[in-house]
Amino acid sequence: MIRKITIAKDIGFCSGVKGAIHKAREAASRYNKVVMLGDIVHNERVVKELEKSVAVVIDNIDKIDESTPILFRSHGTKVKIWEKARQKGLTIIDATCPLVLEIHKSAIMMEKEGRKVIIIGDHEHDEVEAIASQVKEPIVISNPREAKELKNIRKAGAVVQSTQLIDDVSEIISILSYKIEDLRFINTICSPTRKRQEQVKELARTHDVMIIVGSFTSANTKRLTQISKRINIHTYQIQGVEGLDSKWFNTASSVGISAGASTPDFIVEEVAKKIATIP
Numbered sequence: 541m542i543r544k545i546t547i548a549k550d551i552g553f554c555s556g557v558k559g560a561i562h563k564a565r566e567a568a569s570r571y572n573k574v575v576m577l578g579d580i581v582h583n584e585r586v587v588k589e590l591e592k593s594v595a596v597v598i599d600n601i602d603k604i605d606e607s608t609p610i611l612f613r614s615h616g617t618k619v620k621i622w623e624k625a626r627q628k629g630l631t632i633i634d635a636t637c638p639l640v641l642e643i644h645k646s647a648i649m650m651e652k653e654g655r656k657v658i659i660i661g662d663h664e665h666d667e668v669e670a671i672a673s674q675v676k677e678p679i680v681i682s683n684p685r686e687a688k689e690l691k692n693i694r695k696a697g698a699v700v701q702s703t704q705l706i707d708d709v710s711e712i713i714s715i716l717s718y719k720i721e722d723l724r725f726i727n728t729i730c731s732p733t734r735k736r737q738e739q740v741k742e743l744a745r746t747h748d749v750m751i752i753v754g755s756f757t758s759a760n761t762k763r764l765t766q767i768s769k770r771i772n773i774h775t776y777q778i779q780g781v782e783g784l785d786s787k788w789f790n791t792a793s794s795v796g797i798s799a800g801a802s803t804p805d806f807i808v809e810e811v812a813k814k815i816a817t818i819p
């Protein structure tokens with residue numbers, strides 16, 4: 541069967557992930573050993589490859605000795621961990637994405653304006669926890685229900701986890717605007733995320749089946765899958781070629797493919813090639 545396969549224009553690593561991987565490789569060439577606190581990007585294959593060639597992943601800063609440099613991941617690190625690393629005298633390689641740092645700055649600025657800081661994002665996500673640690677007692681809101689439950693506030697400022705869905709965020713902001721007398725909102729969804737979300741909408745509208753490639757731990761991949769599913773129920777998320785099921789393509793004459801910002805190009809290409817061979 542001849543099937544049209546379209547890969548989204550923006551796939552592969554976003555600028556933040558590219559920068560983090562570059563820093564990890566650079567650090568490995570300079571030092572004998574480097575440790576990463578948690579996965580520096582949300583993709584198992586990338587992390588495994590980095591572990592083989594570059595650095596080992598640890599889950600607790602107490603587990604490393606003072607002579608080993610530590611690499612902080614792209615989606616940000618909690619203030620307490622920064623302090624602990626400094627107290628231990630560790631060499632810190634900061635791979636935080638500049639766009640995530642902008643969110644930190646926006647939260648701090650709004651707190652200085654006397655606003656209660658609200659973070660629209662997923663509870664317990666690393667990026668959200670790192671943003672939350674920049675200010676005193678912020679409120680995290682992950683969905684419209686939580687926004688409705690919020691008590692009235694006089695003055696607040698809202699920022700957003702970089703990978704959230706703009707449609708959902710708009711709904712939350714409109715609820716908050718009734719509850720907060722003076723609300724300042726800074727849309728901190730990053731531009732690579734926005735572009736991918738727009739492209740996935742277009743592909744989902746115009747293709748029979750949608751394949752989203754990326755780790756199930758990746759927030760931005762999860763969002764792309766959600767957006768696509770809302771438009772096209774024949775949407776499937778896979779981590780790689782091994783996740784494909786030929787049944788999905790039985791009657792499909794067109795397939796759109798998109799990928800999260802921490803999915804390497806070559807995995808997307810493997811998936812496209814495999815789909816092309818499915819009868």
Ligand code: SF4
Pocket residue numbers: 554555556557614615637638639640702703730731732733760801
């Ligand atoms: S998704 Fe956006 S904020 Fe996150 S690392 Fe990539 S560019 Fe930076």
